[in-house]
Amino acid sequence: MLGAPGAGKGTQAERLARALRIPKISTGDILREAVHTGTEIGRRAKAIMDRGELVSDEVIIGVVRERLAKPDAAGGFILDGFPRTVAQAAALDGLMNGHDPLIVVDIAVPEAELVRRLSSRRVCENCGANAEVDSDVDDAGRCLRCGGRLKQRDDDKESVILERLKIYRRDTEPLVDYYRTRPTFRAVNGAQPAERVAADLAAAIDAVATTGTNR
Numbered sequence: 001m002l003g004a005p006g007a008g009k010g011t012q013a014e015r016l017a018r019a020l021r022i023p024k025i026s027t028g029d030i031l032r033e034a035v036h037t038g039t040e041i042g043r044r045a046k047a048i049m050d051r052g053e054l055v056s057d058e059v060i061i062g063v064v065r066e067r068l069a070k071p072d073a074a075g076g077f078i079l080d081g082f083p084r085t086v087a088q089a090a091a092l093d094g095l096m097n098g099h100d101p102l103i104v105v106d107i108a109v110p111e112a113e114l115v116r117r118l119s120s121r122r123v124c125e126n127c128g129a130n131a132e133v134d135s136d137v138d139d140a141g142r143c144l145r146c147g148g149r150l151k152q153r154d155d156d157k158e159s160v161i162l163e164r165l166k167i168y169r170r171d172t173e174p175l176v177d178y179y180r181t182r183p184t185f186r187a188v189n190g191a192q193p194a195e196r197v198a199a200d201l202a203a204a205i206d207a208v209a210t211t212g213t214n215r
């Protein structure tokens with residue numbers, strides 16, 4: 001799943017993973033968990049994440065290699081937030097060697113909408129759901145799904161948002177060109193309600209899967 005920060009990758013990846021009964025593998029979630037539990041990788045990643053910069057390719061490729069080797073990933077998986085550089089995409093191609101081809105979907109959203117979404121995004125401390133500050137909250141301003149307390153991610157503060165978008169344009173957007181010529185690449189319009197994006201995404205994946213083309 002490709003797309004800028006705020007494009008809705010996490011939300012869509014989670015829905016799709018539930019529908020297809022395969023794991024959602026989010027490198028951002030894995031790193032936040034590592035920060036929370038205080039592992040070596042977490043300690044090193046925290047300052048980088050707080051600045052909105054990217055963790056080194058070497059570290060993140062190691063994290064993904066280890067995660068994809070777990071038994072629950074054997075029947076397929078959704079990647080959210082990886083790859084983010086051409087070096088990571090090349091490493092992923094290596095890891096996929098001998099497996100079914102990757103299906104790559106880019107969720108495209110205009111920049112002004114990304115900034116609006118990221119600055120109003122809150123995350124439930126209890127269940128991890130994403131919420132928009134004025135719309136997806138209960139009367140007490142808590143998580144609609146579980147009633148948990150909502151918190152702003154440290155890297156969703158305005159100065160960090162702009163840095164993340166800059167890094168996205170510089171390091172990650174080139175991946176659209178890296179994948180565009182493959183028959184397994186699709187783009188969907190992410191500037192629509194989540195339900196519509198989910199329907200377009202499912203249709204795109206279906207279209208690729210039924211053509212059965214190799215990359």
Ligand code: AMP
Pocket residue numbers: 005027028029031048049050052053054055056060080081082083084088155164
């Ligand atoms: P995300 O939740 O996907 O927005 O990721 C949060 C932060 O984790 C990013 O701003 C990066 O600092 C780091 N991160 C997540 N995925 C990657 C990746 N594939 N490569 C490098 N850094 C990453």
